Amino acid sequence: MKRYIFVSEVCVAVAAGGMLFGKSLKKVDNKGIANIVFASSAIEKGKESSAQLKTSFTSGDKIFARCYFPKAVGNFKNGETCHIHLWVDGKVIWNGEYTGRALPEPSWDQIQVYIRNTGDDDFRGAISNALDTVSSGSHEVQVVVLRDKFMKYKKVIKGNSVTKEPVYQPVYLSKGTFTYTAE
Numbered sequence: 001m002k003r004y005i006f007v008s009e010v011c012v013a014v015a016a017g018g019m020l021f022g023k024s025l026k027k028v029d030n031k032g033i034a035n036i037v038f039a040s041s042a043i044e045k046g047k048e049s050s051a052q053l054k055t056s057f058t059s060g061d062k063i064f065a066r067c068y069f070p071k072a073v074g075n076f077k078n079g080e081t082c083h084i085h086l087w088v089d090g091k092v093i094w095n096g097e098y099t100g101r102a103l104p105e106p107s108w109d110q111i112q113v114y115i116r117n118t119g120d121d122d123f124r125g126a127i128s129n130a131l132d133t134v135s136s137g138s139h140e141v142q143v144v145v146l147r148d149k150f151m152k153y154k155k156v157i158k159g160n161s162v163t164k165e166p167v168y169q170p171v172y173l174s175k176g177t178f179t180y181t182a183e
Contacts, residue, residue, distance in 0.1 A: 024048070026068040026110070034068035034110075036143055036176025043112060056179040059131070063115040067145045067174040075106045077150050079166055082173075084113060084122070086130055087142040088180070094130035096123040113143065131180065138181045145174045 025048050027035045037043065039051045043066040057063050076082070082098040098104065104111055114121045116128040131141070148168035156163050 033172045034174040036067045058181045062117045065113040068110045069173045082147045085144040141180045142177045
């Protein structure tokens with residue numbers, strides 16, 4: 001009987017989206033892009049097992065995201081940035097940029113993003129405002145976190161002058177999808 005109870009408790013923990021024996025919810029796909037998990041309350045680093053993870057929200061819900069990176073994000077060189085893009089039904093409806101002191105710390109392998117109705121929404125509520133623009137009904141929302149990585153300088157010729165401009169490559173760090181019902 002005790003074995004049965006233990007097994008059912010483990011199954012309930014896994015079904016609820018929690019961690020099992022200290023394993024992280026972080027997953028990295030074959031393209032090197034990590035996942036994002038969502039909840040209606042803050043998702044504290046290392047305490048994801050206590051969060052009630054969700055994949056569906058309505059316009060009145062709070063939406064928090066824990067965005068995992070495949071590894072520590074590393075240093076950002078001059079000009080490199082970190083972006084968040086919000087896709088709804090396959091179209092980008094908003095993107096924002098972390099720069100300067102707002103950039104993730106080099107050792108960070110994840111961030112929490114305050115998406116909607118959290119009282120502390122990132123980008124001064126711009127993500128939440130973007131969701132306000134979708135039509136009534138159910139929508140597929142994808143959150144994407146990426147960074148620009150310096151690659152090289154290219155020569156740019158304008159008239160008689162030649163300058164060098166930096167070329168950056170977008171590197172996807174994390175992606176996650178949820179269903180959003182606008183009322």
